[in-house]
Amino acid sequence: MPDSDDQTLPVLPDGTVHHGGQLLHNLLLFGRVCKVLGMDITPNRMIEVAHALAYVALSNRQDVYHTMRALIVTRRRDLEVFDEAFDLFWRRPTDDWTMLNLPAVGDERRGGMKFLMPAGANPSGDTPNTKPAPELTLTAVVPTYSQHEVLRYKDFADMTDEEMASARQIMDKLPQSLGFRRTRRLKPGKGPNLDLRRTLRENMRYHGEILTLPTNAPRFKPRPVVLICDISGSMERYTRIFLHFMHTFASRMDQVESFVFSVHLTRITHAIRHKSVDHALEEVGTTVKDWGGGTRTGEALRAFNYRWSRRVLGRGAIVLLITDGWDRGDPDLLRHEAARLQRSCYRFIWLNPLLDLPQYEPLTRGAQAILPYTDDFLPLRNLANLEVIVKELQKLNWRQNSRMRNRTVSLNR
Amino acid sequence: MFETVDSIQQTLHAQDYIAERGLATAIFLALKLGKPLFLEGEAGVGKTEIAKVLSRLLQTDLIRLQCYEGLNASSALYEWNYAYQMLHLRLLEASGADRDEMQAELFSRRFLQTRPLLQAIESSAAGHPPVLLIDEIDRADEEFEAFLLELLSDFQVTVPEMGTISTEQPPVVIITSNRTREVHDALKRRCLYYWIDYPSFEKELRIVRTKAPDVEPLLAKQITAFIQEMREMDLFKAPGVAETLDWTAALVALDQRALSLEVIAETLGVVLKYQDDIELLTPEVLQALHERAALQAQSIPG
Numbered sequence: 001m002p003d004s005d006d007q008t009l010p011v012l013p014d015g016t017v018h019h020g021g022q023l024l025h026n027l028l029l030f031g032r033v034c035k036v037l038g039m040d041i042t043p044n045r046m047i048e049v050a051h052a053l054a055y056v057a058l059s060n061r062q063d064v065y066h067t068m069r070a071l072i073v074t075r076r077r078d079l080e081v082f083d084e085a086f087d088l089f090w091r092r093p094t095d096d097w098t099m100l101n102l103p104a105v106g107d108e109r110r111g112g113m114k115f116l117m118p119a120g121a122n123p124s125g126d127t128p129n130t131k132p133a134p135e136l137t138l139t140a141v142v143p144t145y146s147q148h149e150v151l152r153y154k155d156f157a158d159m160t161d162e163e164m165a166s167a168r169q170i171m172d173k174l175p176q177s178l179g180f181r182r183t184r185r186l187k188p189g190k191g192p193n194l195d196l197r198r199t200l201r202e203n204m205r206y207h208g209e210i211l212t213l214p215t216n217a218p219r220f221k222p223r224p225v226v227l228i229c230d231i232s233g234s235m236e237r238y239t240r241i242f243l244h245f246m247h248t249f250a251s252r253m254d255q256v257e258s259f260v261f262s263v264h265l266t267r268i269t270h271a272i273r274h275k276s277v278d279h280a281l282e283e284v285g286t287t288v289k290d291w292g293g294g295t296r297t298g299e300a301l302r303a304f305n306y307r308w309s310r311r312v313l314g315r316g317a318i319v320l321l322i323t324d325g326w327d328r329g330d331p332d333l334l335r336h337e338a339a340r341l342q343r344s345c346y347r348f349i350w351l352n353p354l355l356d357l358p359q360y361e362p363l364t365r366g367a368q369a370i371l372p373y374t375d376d377f378l379p380l381r382n383l384a385n386l387e388v389i390v391k392e393l394q395k396l397n398w399r400q401n402s403r404m405r406n407r408t409v410s411l412n413r
Numbered sequence: 414m415f416e417t418v419d420s421i422q423q424t425l426h427a428q429d430y431i432a433e434r435g436l437a438t439a440i441f442l443a444l445k446l447g448k449p450l451f452l453e454g455e456a457g458v459g460k461t462e463i464a465k466v467l468s469r470l471l472q473t474d475l476i477r478l479q480c481y482e483g484l485n486a487s488s489a490l491y492e493w494n495y496a497y498q499m500l501h502l503r504l505l506e507a508s509g510a511d512r513d514e515m516q517a518e519l520f521s522r523r524f525l526q527t528r529p530l531l532q533a534i535e536s537s538a539a540g541h542p543p544v545l546l547i548d549e550i551d552r553a554d555e556e557f558e559a560f561l562l563e564l565l566s567d568f569q570v571t572v573p574e575m576g577t578i579s580t581e582q583p584p585v586v587i588i589t590s591n592r593t594r595e596v597h598d599a600l601k602r603r604c605l606y607y608w609i610d611y612p613s614f615e616k617e618l619r620i621v622r623t624k625a626p627d628v629e630p631l632l633a634k635q636i637t638a639f640i641q642e643m644r645e646m647d648l649f650k651a652p653g654v655a656e657t658l659d660w661t662a663a664l665v666a667l668d669q670r671a672l673s674l675e676v677i678a679e680t681l682g683v684v685l686k687y688q689d690d691i692e693l694l695t696p697e698v699l700q701a702l703h704e705r706a707a708l709q710a711q712s713i714p715g
Contacts, residue, residue: 066438074601184483196495
């Protein structure tokens with residue numbers, strides 16, 4: 001952030017207005033830079049900046065900075081990038097200064113290495129964007145009934161790319177929302193509340209005789225959904241399909257917040273919202289820094305509770321936690337944070353890829369810690385599970401009691 | 414009235430509000446450009462206070478609209494008084510008025526209940542633009558945001574039965590948000606945006622001294638240093654400036670001249686509002702914080 005008051009702007013070396021034309025030019029150029037950096041810039045906005053600058057002393061760098069910042073930045077996360085861009089752009093021109101520096105501004109903040117996808121997250125061993133040429137021996141999967149049946153019970157971890165594509169087709173049947181919440185807003189309809197406004201208006205036509213009594217009914221809205229997915233080492237084989245799962249959610253529903261964790265919690269809401277799934281996964285790959293690390297579920301949930309819950313759990317959200325319950329952190333912390341998470345959301349659902357295995361019992365310390373606080377405990381290991389989950393999720397709505405603990409749906413297979 | 418950012422900053426200070434340069438610039442521009450000022454920040458950093466101070470400093474009314482879920486035009490803009498209308502209807506019937514007469518009578522000014530937004534526009538139209546505070550917009554729903562968007566762009570209200578009320582000189586609009594939900598970009602785009610952060614040590618000390626002039630200088634420094642240390646911790650809800658001031662008032666009421674460990678432990682509930690956070694401050698942690706705060710307070714002259 002610029003701090004010195006007396007520094008003059010580069011475009012106005014004497015502090016005079018002689019080069020006003022150049023200032024406007026540079027201003028528009030700066031607007032473009034900000035736009036490229038992801039800020040919400042419209043031509044109108046830049047006209048406003050130009051107007052606003054007429055009111056402040058152009059020789060005072062700090063005032064110019066604050067003026068531009070107040071008009072250009074509309075989100076907190078842009079503040080940092082804006083400061084960096086401002087510093088870089090509005091400085092005394094030097095000989096070696098070129099426009100080429102500018103595109104790098106955002107990258108510096110994102111910092112260093114670019115991961116695409118973890119190698120291990122993909123069971124077939126290839127990375128999604130450097131796909132080897134398809135082998136000639138491979139035949140296309142014809143979606144006949146029997147094959148479909150086999151596929152339905154196949155472990156996600158063992159699926160080929162084609163099978164994954166079929167899995168996506170099933171995922172596309174996910175409901176558009178996970179149940180509805182009754183809002184405080186009313187609409188005309190059957191209900192207990194008289195709508196006085198309409199009563200008076202409608203009855204004017206009967207010459208003031210009250211003959212009809214229109215009522216109001218509550219309006220319903222889809223609940224927000226929060227997805228928290230484990231991407232640690234033990235979940236590696238499932239990571240890819242679950243990211244697809246999250247992408248489907250994010251693209252089908254309105255208010256979806258997505259997070260992944262292994263050692264740290266990372267918010268991927270914006271990254272995963274891309275239309276194309278490949279694009280989205282690539283973006284997630286660059287955002288997340290700790291693929292396949294150890295699992296610290298307690299810390300991750302704590303980070304979620306402390307940093308994000310207030311912003312994303314409002315309005316009766318449903319939380320889906322995807323993890324196998326293998327945890328190396330402190331079980332007490334996990335218990336505490338899981339309990340807090342359950343208290344602050346409408347419904348806390350645990351999706352576990354291991355649950356469907358016949359020999360699996362939630363005995364690990366992590367599983368023991370989370371289990372008492374989940375409202376639903378569902379398996380997510382193959383497409384059949386996914387279909388059950390889709391059905392279960394469709395049934396979720398405001399009429400049901402939200403705190404029916406430990407409802408386990410077992411599948412006969 | 415205010416020709417420079419400096420004059421705004423000084424006047425705010427004279428009104429006991431310590432504003433950073435950036436905030437003063439944003440307020441200055443909001444007044445000059447006639448645009449709403451959108452303030453975001455953690456709870457208790459003085460967002461709402463700005464509107465109050467601004468109304469004092471401009472010597473105008475403060476009209477406040479507290480947002481909540483389900484807030485609609487009839488609670489924000491205007492509503493007819495239906496009970497009176499219906500009573501009046503009976504009277505009109507008895508007097509044998511015809512339909513047009515009835516309509517004109519029933520929807521006349523005396524049955525109109527103005528709500529904050531219409532009040533603000535009417536006062537502006539009458540030549541006294543007030544400060545309009547739209548508090549905690551994130552609590553209202555998207556539908557209300559869309560409604561507000563329209564209102565803020567042309568400051569014009571149409572009551573079908575009475576006609577259009579508009580104003581050339583818009584009110585000074587302050588919108589605050591605690592970020593329990595992202596507010597739509599379209600609304601932010603129409604506003605000047607400012608993020609109010611927790612204040613620095615120096616700034617917070619000035620705030621404490623200004624707001625509680627009778628506090629012992631040493632105590633003020635210790636309180637500020639202690640709160641600043643606390644904000645460094647991983648708390649569920651870090652104390653805001655509001656908490657600092659409450660705590661100062663509490664310690665002054667308890668006749669304290671310097672921070673002591675016992676009193677901190679007894680009054681911690683003024684500062685921390687979550688049991689988890691209070692548990693985090695074990696006697697050892699308290700002692701460490703206390704020592705560091707005392708050290709920092711000593712190193713500051715004055």
